[in-house]
Amino acid sequence: MSLRRRRVAVAFRLAVVLSVLAGVVLTALGPATVTGLLPYFTIQSNVAVGVLAGYAAWRAGHGRPDPPSVLKGAVTLYITITGVVYHLVLANPASPFAMVQPDRTLGEALGNQFLHTVVPLLAVADWTLFDPRGRLRARYAAWWLAFPLAYLGFALIRGLVVHRYPYPFVDAGQLGYGGVALNSLLFAFVFWLLGLLFVGVDRGLSRRARPRGDTPGGAPPATVPAGRLSG
Incomplete structure (x- = not known):
């Protein structure tokens, strides 16, 4: 990555970090507290994006390779989800x-849009513009399901304790565990396709x-010695 491109990447990633902070702070200024927000996948994925963007900005600023x-x-898949x-x-x-969407103050409405719209768009743009290409494999799409599945387990166990669920499609009290399992299979399949x-x-x-003429392995194209062209 050239010096100019690194500087642009640093600025862009700092914008991602600031957007995450703005979203969390503006949302926490409403009725919800920071600890009350943490059980939501939205907050967890946004925090992951903010931490990784800050780390990637630091590495780019010091001329080091991007995170794996x-x-x-x-992380980009999770915030896209x-x-x-x-x-x-x-x-x-x-x-x-x-x-049901509650009546929100201007600050809460802005925070909601930062968390659900602005940060996902910025994260996908960062991944598209600055991430090294050609390093992802199809099997990663299955590996990436580990965190959503772990989150499902967390939401269900927490629901047993507090009798509340963060999202209606994992509400075992209303749907039963069979309904939650069916929803989970459907969402997991969609998330796997999104990863692919x-x-x-x-x-x-x-x-x-x-570059044109490069082989997938990076080796230069084979050449024919000039002496052989005449047969």
């Missing part, structure tokens, strides 16, 4: 799992970035 692509891909699920499932009146999409985009961008 498999880690960057995972946050944005997609919010807009298509939770805030969509046509969804069977739509949540990230891998496919990475490969496509890698091919576009590769």
Whole structure:
């Protein structure tokens, strides 16, 4: 990465960190407390993005390689899940799992948009523009499901204790564990496909970035000695 590109990457990633901070702080200024927000996948994925973006900015500023692509891909997938699920499932009146949207102050509304819209878009843009290409593998899409599945276990165990669930599609009190299991399988399948999409985009961008004539392994194309051209 050139010096100019590193500087742009640092500035962009600092913007990601500030957006995460703005989203969390503005949301916490409302009725919800910071500890009350932590059980939500939204907050956990945003915090992961903020921490990784800050670390990546520091590494870029010191001329060091980016964090591992498999880690960057995972965190980018999780924040993408946050944005997609919010807009298509939770805030969509046509969804069977739509949540009633409360009346929010201006600050809370801005915080909500930072967490569910601005940060996911910035994170995907950062991954697209600055992450090294061609390092993701199809098997990573399955590996990346580990955190969402762990979160599901956390939400269910917590629900047994506090009798509240962060999202309606994991509400075992209303749906039963069979209903939650069915929803979880469906969401896991969609998230796996989304992970495969990230891998496919990475490969496509890698091919576009590769100079013409380069082989996939990076070796120069074979040449024919001039003396053999005449037969």
